[in-house]
Every structure is written in C-alpha cells, then in structure tokens.
Amino acid sequence: SYKSISDDLFKNQVKTATITSLLYYICFSPELNVSLLNSIFLTYTTFSTTEYIFEKLVNLYNVPQNYANSKRTLCQTNVILIFQHWVKVIDSSKQISNVGTKIMNFIFRIVENDPSLDVNNFFTSSQDNNDNN
Numbered sequence: 001s002y003k004s005i006s007d008d009l010f011k012n013q014v015k016t017a018t019i020t021s022l023l024y025y026i027c028f029s030p031e032l033n034v035s036l037l038n039s040i041f042l043t044y045t046t047f048s049t050t051e052y053i054f055e056k057l058v059n060l061y062n063v064p065q066n067y068a069n070s071k072r073t074l075c076q077t078n079v080i081l082i083f084q085h086w087v088k089v090i091d092s093s094k095q096i097s098n099v100g101t102k103i104m105n106f107i108f109r110i111v112e113n114d115p116s117l118d119v120n121n122f123f124t125s126s127q128d129n130n131d132n133n
Contacts (some may be wrong), residue, residue, distance in 0.1 A: 014051050027060045027075045041089045050099045
C-alpha cells in the first residue's frame with residue numbers, strides 16, 4: 001500500500017527543522033551523523049551564518065548541570081567531533097572564514113579547564129583526515 005511504502009521511504013529522515021534542533025539532535029545522538037553534518041556544512045550559509053552555528057555549538061557544549069553526566073559527556077564529545085569535522089570541511093572547501101581560529105581558541109580553552117584532554121589529537125586527527133582527502 002501507499003502508506004507503508006511512504007512510511008518506509010521517509011522513516012528516520014529529516015524533512016524540516018531549525019538549525020538549533022538539528023544541532024541538538026546531532027550533539028545528543030549516540031553516533032555522530034556525519035551525513036547530516038555534511039549536509040549542514042554544505043548548506044548552512046544559505047540560511048545562517050558561521051558565527052551563529054559556532055555560538056550554537058558552544059552553547060550546546062556548555063550542557064546544563066541538570067543533565068545526566070552521560071548525556072553531558074556525549075554532547076560535549078560530539079561538539080568537539082563536530083568542530084574537528086568543521087575544520088576539515090573549511091580546509092577542503094577553502095572557505096574564507098575566521099571560524100577555524102575560533103574553533104582552535106575554543107578547544108584550547110577546553111584543554112585549559114581539563115588538562116587531561118589532549119589537544120594534539122584534535123589537530124593531528126583533523127590534519128590526518130585532510131591529508132587522506
């Protein structure tokens with residue numbers, strides 16, 4: 001029947017959403033949805049600004065204390081992965097933007113607050129990914 005075909009076709013696909021809800025969805029998902037993330041990075045300039053996306057991600061990183069630790073860690077880890085991916089996308093698309101500097105400064109601030117994090121992994125992984133493309 002038409003209903004079952006359309007249900008299967010559109011199951012788990014985003015039809016409409018705000019950028020805030022898309023970023024929230026990505027940040028709190030157990031697995032980083034790289035396909036959705038790539039779609040956002042390829043199109044966001046048509047409906048948003050670099051600064052807006054950056055600020056939304058920073059706000060998401062600062063998960064309220066009333067969230068469970070596991071959710072906080074998941075979101076914060078995903079934000080860092082998103083920033084890492086964004087640096088890769090910026091490098092590969094040759095976008096002229098200061099977002100790369102903002103991201104690096106943000107990561108350095110995170111490391112200052114938590115010295116157990118290894119910022120070199122962030123930049124090394126990003127560079128290695130760029131070298132492979």
